[in-house]
Amino acid sequence: MARLILLGGQQMLAFVFRNYHLTRRYFGWVVVFSFYAVVNSATIALIGVAMNDPRLTMTLVIGAMMWGFLSQLFNDVSMAIAYERWEGTLEYTFMAPVSRFAHLIGESIYAVFYSMIRLFLILIGVALFVDLDLSHTNWIGLIVTLMVSSLAFIGLGLIAATLPVMSPERGAEATNIFQGSLLLVSGIYYPVEILPAWLQPLAKLSPATYALSACRKLMGVGSPADETGRFYGAPISAILPELATLLLMGW
Amino acid sequence: MISEHSNNGCEHAIVVRHLKKSFRKRKRQRYFRYKVTEELAVNDVSFFVSPGETYGLLGPNGSGKSTLIRILSTLLIPDGGEVRVLGHRLPEEEKAVRWKIGRVSVDAAFYKKLSARENLLYSAHLYGLNPRSAEKRAFGILERLGIESHRFSDPLEEMSRGMQQKISIARALMINPPMLLLDEPTTGLDPKSRRDVQKFIEQLREEEGTTILLTTHDMAEAERLCARIGFLAKGKIVAEGTAAELRQQAGVVSFEDVFIRLTGENLSEDLT
Numbered sequence: 001m002a003r004l005i006l007l008g009g010q011q012m013l014a015f016v017f018r019n020y021h022l023t024r025r026y027f028g029w030v031v032v033f034s035f036y037a038v039v040n041s042a043t044i045a046l047i048g049v050a051m052n053d054p055r056l057t058m059t060l061v062i063g064a065m066m067w068g069f070l071s072q073l074f075n076d077v078s079m080a081i082a083y084e085r086w087e088g089t090l091e092y093t094f095m096a097p098v099s100r101f102a103h104l105i106g107e108s109i110y111a112v113f114y115s116m117i118r119l120f121l122i123l124i125g126v127a128l129f130v131d132l133d134l135s136h137t138n139w140i141g142l143i144v145t146l147m148v149s150s151l152a153f154i155g156l157g158l159i160a161a162t163l164p165v166m167s168p169e170r171g172a173e174a175t176n177i178f179q180g181s182l183l184l185v186s187g188i189y190y191p192v193e194i195l196p197a198w199l200q201p202l203a204k205l206s207p208a209t210y211a212l213s214a215c216r217k218l219m220g221v222g223s224p225a226d227e228t229g230r231f232y233g234a235p236i237s238a239i240l241p242e243l244a245t246l247l248l249m250g251w
Numbered sequence: 252m253i254s255e256h257s258n259n260g261c262e263h264a265i266v267v268r269h270l271k272k273s274f275r276k277r278k279r280q281r282y283f284r285y286k287v288t289e290e291l292a293v294n295d296v297s298f299f300v301s302p303g304e305t306y307g308l309l310g311p312n313g314s315g316k317s318t319l320i321r322i323l324s325t326l327l328i329p330d331g332g333e334v335r336v337l338g339h340r341l342p343e344e345e346k347a348v349r350w351k352i353g354r355v356s357v358d359a360a361f362y363k364k365l366s367a368r369e370n371l372l373y374s375a376h377l378y379g380l381n382p383r384s385a386e387k388r389a390f391g392i393l394e395r396l397g398i399e400s401h402r403f404s405d406p407l408e409e410m411s412r413g414m415q416q417k418i419s420i421a422r423a424l425m426i427n428p429p430m431l432l433l434d435e436p437t438t439g440l441d442p443k444s445r446r447d448v449q450k451f452i453e454q455l456r457e458e459e460g461t462t463i464l465l466t467t468h469d470m471a472e473a474e475r476l477c478a479r480i481g482f483l484a485k486g487k488i489v490a491e492g493t494a495a496e497l498r499q500q501a502g503v504v505s506f507e508d509v510f511i512r513l514t515g516e517n518l519s520e521d522l523t
Contacts, residue, residue, distance in 0.1 A: 001279045007379040018362065018369075025364040025406065095324045097349040097378040235393030 011098045014105030023114065034118060037068050038125030042045035044189065045130045047164045053206065058221050061115060061126060064190040066212055069119040069146065070126035070153050071179060076111035078175045101239025102162060108154045116146065136217070138233035140219040145211060149242050156182075182206050186214025214242035258324050264430060264462040265300035265323065270332035272318055292318040294486035295332070300431075303460040305452070307477030309467065309510060315486040316466040317356075320434045323464065324354050337430060337462075350378075351421030357435040359415035363408040367393070367418045370407065371425060378426045385425050392421040395454075397447050411442030420448065429490070431455075437472060445472070452476055463469045470506040485512040 039065035048057025059205035084090040163171030220231030375385035459492040501512040
């Protein structure tokens, strides 16, 4: 039993090892895409600055950051199989004595680490353009929320990852449509309530809706600002319903 | 009828009986109307390979060679018939088979941006091997195949096809498998690389007693390496035997003529 666990661990490590070296070898593109993500997030946040509305600015920053994190994570996990098909290595992975569980968990572990590092780099980049006061943010709560929401997004990513196995082209296309739909219904940059009534129920099915709601509370966007315009992040107890829903979705 | 055992009483390394595999193809007609056709890729194929034997499967493109290799490497599930690899039934015991086979295919499937070393270490982790000893073994194989050690850290995209194919062989042998499935391993290689690979396969058979199933378009290679050869045409084995037996059966001298006579097909265009 212990030998099997060790073997499973080593096989998961194989995917972390491979993805780490692929990131290293494609570092130029990593820089390019990260630059684009920083500029994209900053331009969205600057809409709030132009409106001279700190609450709107913070809402947009949180939306851009969280969507950057969750979409990267979803993309990395969901495209794991499609990517191997493009590289031409899928047959070798499938004929290796590796369970699909170890394969996809290995991919997911690296995706979570990569997405988190990218998120913090983008946050630093956005801070160069927008004056963010994060001194009263509940950082521990934010990390907990990121971890818990990762589970739900990994779950969705794993479902999507199997689509290219069934149909290579159509599967990859369906994954992108699904990702776009999540962006639409989850209220990333706006309240869900402004969506057409027929779309609003779908927001309840998206883990991003709950992740964003929790992050806004933890960064104090939902609470009134004090006389200096500072926002005070809520304690973890205030986001327990969101965490419970995300855990349930991840499960 | 194929017996379960070879002449020396050992169980055959590969037993294939009445194997069938077809693929459904959907062709678009008009708007949302599709015509579904079924193509038989492998049609009632039976053969066996003894332990330590090198068996050659020759046939024109589309004759079913790669489909057969994919079935034996657990990537495809047969529609009918029986397949046993090293005593394990497929597809029921595919996990056990995966630990025991190495495969080299016509295109060296690697992460081209990664170096030879990174690709090999990735495989070592997948097979639960000690990375250091696996790396040592793989580098030993590469040196025997004529790759200089200073190239191990180069990205594969900077290497020639011949070098990539040699790394693919090292990857397959790194796990020390009792059986090797070689799917056109020398197609597209220059004469020097082809000779290196062929010499290495011969050494491997003699030193390690590895069972090898080889598909190739190169008649001279098949004659040189294979103890027995099966000719596959349109999904069926149309002739089988030693090179001398096949020559006698066809009544011609050149092995290329033997192939044409027995399969009723011209040699593949990609014959090199």
